Amino acid sequence: MSLFYLLVGLLAIYPAFGAMQMPPPNPLVGNWEGQIALPNNQKLTIILHISADNTQQLVAKMDVPQQAAYGVSASRVALQGTNVEIDFDVIQAHFTGTLSSDNKQIVGHWQQSGADLPLTLNKTDKPTSITPKRPQEPKPPYPYEVHNVSIPNPNAPSVILAGTLTLPKGNGPFPAALLIAGSGPHDRDEDVFGHKIFLVLADYLTRHHIAVLRYDKRGVGQSTGNFKTATLQDFASDALAAVKFLMHQPGIDPKQVGLIGHSEGGIVAPLVASQMPNIAYVVLLAGPGIKGADLLALQEERIAQVQGVPSAEIHKMLEINRQLYQIVLEEKDPQKAQTLMQNVLHKAQPKMQQQAMDQIIASLNTPWMRSFLAYDPAKALRQVHCPVLAVGGDKDLQVPAKEDLPLIQKALRQGGNRQVTTKVFPGLNHLFQPCQTGSPLEYAEIETTFDPKVLAYISHWIQQQLGLRSSP
Template sequence: MKPNRIKQLSTLLIGLLLAQLTIAQENNFSGNWSGKITIPTGKLEMIFKITRADGKYQAKLDVPKQGASDLPVGDVLVIGDSVSIAVPAIMGTYAGHFSTGDSITGKWKQSGMTFDVNLIRIGEVAALVRPQTPEPPFPYLSEEVEYTNPESGLKLAGTITFPKDAKACPAVVMITGSGAQDRDEVIFGHKPFAVIADFLTRNGIAVLRVDDRGVGGSEGSVSESTSLDFVGDVLAGVDFLKSREEIDPKKIGLIGHSEGGLIAPIAATKSNDIAFIVMMAGPGTVGEQILYEQGALLSKAAGLPDYSIEQQKLTQQKIFEVVKSEADQEKAKEQLRETLSQGMYAGMNEDLQKTIDAEISNVNSTWFRFFLTYDPKPTLSKVKCPVLALNGSKDLQVPVSNLGEVIKAVNSGGNMKVDTVRFINHNHLFQQCETGAIAEYAQIEETIDPEVLKTMKDWILEQTKK
């Protein structure tokens, strides 16, 4: 090879090496990175929000269509042109490499599945639009409070709102749905309990909303408790309201959403201090039946074929049978592993094992075991105070058919003071919707239909006007 050719080649190699070193040095992962996962129902965007401090990268994850914001992220590593991100909260990992300074080619792994996901750097992440979320200043008083459930000894923390110069006004205790919820029942960026409290308080009704056990300022654990335990928390809230000079102790009621609509009637049968109850999508039949209906409706809305829906129900039946028949949770855990893995658990990779164990943890919990077998009808038949039961016609989580079951059960005990309202085109959150699918919750800007708020307010004032 001629000397000039060798010199040219050496220069080229040095130039390429310097270029690669420059790219590696200039790879700055800070910023917002968007990628899309292709799933059967379409594309699901995920946004990693990356910052750097003290030489280390940190991140949070948004999934806008699911209303997930600022999910905690674990280790974030950038080595040369390679990137890896762990998201333990959802058992997911991302790994890729820089294609350019503003694009990354990679894969997302979760629940034993792998998806091609290419990230691109984007500008500011658009904030979720929630126009009904209350903003100060408020034309009423708000106070952070704490009190103790005397049965459990657990401290509970919440917020009470009441009209200025209130004297002997009616009041309600809010009861959240299933899962560990905060006092605002935050879901998909919405704060339904804050919206309800704001509306009712503006109309002369005091409201106490409380963090669930183990959430915010409240002690305890939701998964290790049952709906019966939460009844004690609710009655402690009623006793707290009775101690307030702003509240008429004879005009205290309960508003329960979803599981909260199951808890409210139990509380009403254990205390003579409950003046009324409002059941927002409250169950009227045994939990197992609701879960079968819920599973089928949600799967159909997600576009799954009938044979898949039927197969899902068969799997549910096997799981529920284990939970109902085996009281020992450790023994049940082993049986559930066998059922969910079809006997192949030991040979599965770690991600699949974690996915199965997470599902088992849910269905084998103390809370789930109670909910699965609890039938609200006998309790509803013992409720003597006025009842307002509300449901959306497109509710896929607690189907509107539960309204009929509630009426029959309450009436069977001789209580005719029950009113029901079926809202057309409304989902489980009482938003006006198209299909009722959970995927819509985050996309809808409305937190709760104002007509639903007005219906509750008018009914409560009617019950407490005497």
């Protein structure tokens, strides 16, 4: 039967069923809002927008305004009786709850990264709308040239990096900087909770007569390649290709090109500089000098302390994680490592749900995590001989400056480098924002993207190293 005749047939019989009602709307359809209570008396607002598609299949999108996260798509929405289940595979999270008899409330739990937190969602016609303020974000027109570029990596044929090159107006050639982003699938702006860190940094430097190249990491944004399978060494290969590309661009002085790496980028920058003696300078923004496994343990301890986790619980967490890290470091076969980690978690947390356990193991069993846990930054730092600036905030909980900067300085000097400057900025966190505690939970709520004092210090230091006149 053709589609035309089927439609005619349906239209013909419809009048005979004039009293027939359409199926009632699914009670989950609508806007839902609730708050997750976090340690240290902080609360995180969760907003769900649930609708039905043309096949009456439920779909959901989530907003977390305090983290500037909007439209996060659910991978599954299910209602069986009064039991509600919603999965967010992209962030490895799961919500399960019970729908009230009046269909206006869902009482349940949010599960993510091993945590199981109460979350009650209430149906609302007007969900909270919070637009974070980002006063430092520059808007066009810009007082400099902006060029979109494509950067091939000859050592990885599947990788073509998409980037932006900003050039000061006027007569070149200009000194230049390559920006290297931190861990995670960052685009060229290194967007963290709505803070476009590298856009702000690139804008400041370019206004002060330093050209800047920044790029989407492989497999992110407009760049090709596979992010999920990449290691630290792969990201170093990409940065190496990018800085060589930058040195050959019109208007760039190839003898005055340097590297600026933030967080993980502060590991990648020395790896690149150790292979290229013609790099003019390196700036490490909260760049690790601590071994990977040791840094993660220190980071976990400091964040837990600030969030008010009892010391006994912190000690237990650190011991479990130490065992998991050791397995990843010693067992090269991911399948065997998975089994060993399951045994550790079953013994330590017998009531942990399998989904939460799988999420933890999956996050530790990636090529990147394996490369990071085993990495000692000192080896590459000892081979860097150009001027180096290493800065950190004294409230940085992810790469604590007090422990980190002395190790960077020590490794550089062991290699004979005496052109080393380190500086700790008081009151600043891992993103170089003025903050209260340094907790990552504060990042999105702080309006400042990058403290102006640090921007000015970096720019002045670069100009000083290159023998340039410092611009106002």
